[in-house]
Amino acid sequence: MKNYYDILDIKPDATRDEIKSAFRKKARKYHPDVNHTLEAEIIFKQINLAAKTLLDDNMRLQYDFAYGFNQKKKTSTYEKNTSYSYKKASYEYKKQNDFMKNFYKFFDETKKRANAPKKVNGEDITTHITITLDEALKGTNAKVNILQNEKCPKCFGAKFTNGSKCSFCNGSGEKTSYKKINVKIPPNIKDGIKIRVRNEGEEGKFGGKNGDLYLIVHIEKNAAFKSLEGLAYIEIPINPYEAVLGAEIKIPSPDNGTKILKIPPKTRTNTTFKLLDSGFLNAQTNKRDPLMVKVVIDISPDMRDKEVEMYRLISNGHNESLRENFYGKQN
Numbered sequence: 474m475k476n477y478y479d480i481l482d483i484k485p486d487a488t489r490d491e492i493k494s495a496f497r498k499k500a501r502k503y504h505p506d507v508n509h510t511l512e513a514e515i516i517f518k519q520i521n522l523a524a525k526t527l528l529d530d531n532m533r534l535q536y537d538f539a540y541g542f543n544q545k546k547k548t549s550t551y552e553k554n555t556s557y558s559y560k561k562a563s564y565e566y567k568k569q570n571d572f573m574k575n576f577y578k579f580f581d582e583t584k585k586r587a588n589a590p591k592k593v594n595g596e597d598i599t600t601h602i603t604i605t606l607d608e609a610l611k612g613t614n615a616k617v618n619i620l621q622n623e624k625c626p627k628c629f630g631a632k633f634t635n636g637s638k639c640s641f642c643n644g645s646g647e648k649t650s651y652k653k654i655n656v657k658i659p660p661n662i663k664d665g666i667k668i669r670v671r672n673e674g675e676e677g678k679f680g681g682k683n684g685d686l687y688l689i690v691h692i693e694k695n696a697a698f699k700s701l702e703g704l705a706y707i708e709i710p711i712n713p714y715e716a717v718l719g720a721e722i723k724i725p726s727p728d729n730g731t732k733i734l735k736i737p738p739k740t741r742t743n744t745t746f747k748l749l750d751s752g753f754l755n756a757q758t759n760k761r762d763p764l765m766v767k768v769v770i771d772i773s774p775d776m777r778d779k780e781v782e783m784y785r786l787i788s789n790g791h792n793e794s795l796r797e798n799f800y801g802k803q804n
Contacts, residue, residue: 477522477523478523478527478542480519480523481520482499485542492527492528493524493528495524496520499516499520500521503516503517505517591679592680592682593677593679593681594684595677595678595681595682595683596675597675597684597685597686598619598675598684598687599686599687599689600617600619600687600689601689601690602688602689602690603692604691604692605693606692606693606700608658609658609662609663609690609692609700610660610661610700611754611755612660613658614655614657615656615658616655617654617655618652618653619651619654619673620649620650620651621649621650621651622647622648623648623650624646624647624648625642625645625647625648627639628641628642628646631646652673654670654686656668656670656688658690661703662690662692663692664690664691665689665690665691667688667689667690668687668688668690669685670687670688671685672684673685697725704752704753704762705727705765706764706766706767707764708768709722709734709766709769710770710771711736711740711768711769711770712770713770713772713784715736715740716741716768717738717739718738719735719736719737719738719740720735720736721733721734722734722736724766727752727753727754727761732748734766734768740768741770742769742770743768743769744768745766745767745768746765746767746768747763747764747765747766748764748765749763751764
């Protein structure tokens with residue numbers, strides 16, 4: 474679109490009289506009562522707006538400043554009729570211009586926020602880990618491999634590169650990989666406990682938060698050792714004659730070695746012994762806790778006939794005094 478001076482066919486330093494004269498000349502040619510064409514109607518509106526702006530001192534100053542027509546005018550008549558200084562007009566225009574800039578900036582940012590994709594938080598990951606009873610009692614650092622989806626390093630989640638489907642992720646926008654994570658397992662943890670590791674789940678999208686990793690701890694089943702109030706515990710079968718006469722027997726220990734347990738004579742079944750410094754390693758003292766050993770009298774199914782006969786000889790003449798407390802003495 475032409476500037477207002479070109480529309481009226483005048484120079485930027487034209488006086489008020491020159492502006493009025495140019496307007497009258499144009500108006501006589503393009504007034505709707507004289508010229509009935511659509512083009513004339515459009516031109517008449519333009520010259521009307523141009524004359525209105527340039528004949529108003531305040532509006533002309535702002536227009537000149539905005540479009541670079543602020544050079545010195547030919548005569549002083551224009552300056553004398555100005556109701557306020559050029560400096561003030563410049564300030565007013567700048568203030569108005571800054572307001573419009575801020576308005577459009579706010580509008581653009583609001584539009585961007587409205588069109589921006591919503592944040593999507595990453596999914597949580599649940600996995601399992603098995604540790605030994607020793608590790609469960611004293612605690613450990615476990616290395617966990619998890620399968621994790623991350624943003625494609627080539628298309629950065631856009632799914633396309635150079636107008637074609639991303640060849641690296643095959644258009645999924647994600648890369649699947651295994652990630653190693655060190656997880657601290659606290660001492661005295663119970664079987665089936667779930668440990669939460671923050672932000673180690675699936676990656677969030679569009680600024681969303683990462684998911685969490687949930688690690689379910691399982692304690693390795695050990696046929697020999699159990700936990701009794703935090704101490705290593707084991708049940709050992711012994712022969713009847715070992716219980717009666719006493720014996721020294723080998724038993725396994727948590728350090729994969731063996732220990733010697735001295736069984737005193739006349740030991741009853743289900744008696745529990747304590748072996749010092751033979752159990753699990755204590756994380757606080759860095760020494761081994763006691764090992765609790767329960768002896769259970771058992772009869773071997775492979776007992777020979779000669780051994781059975783010996784028990785028969787022992788039983789001859791033996792009274793039932795052992796069970797008197799249960800049903801009293803017989804008459």
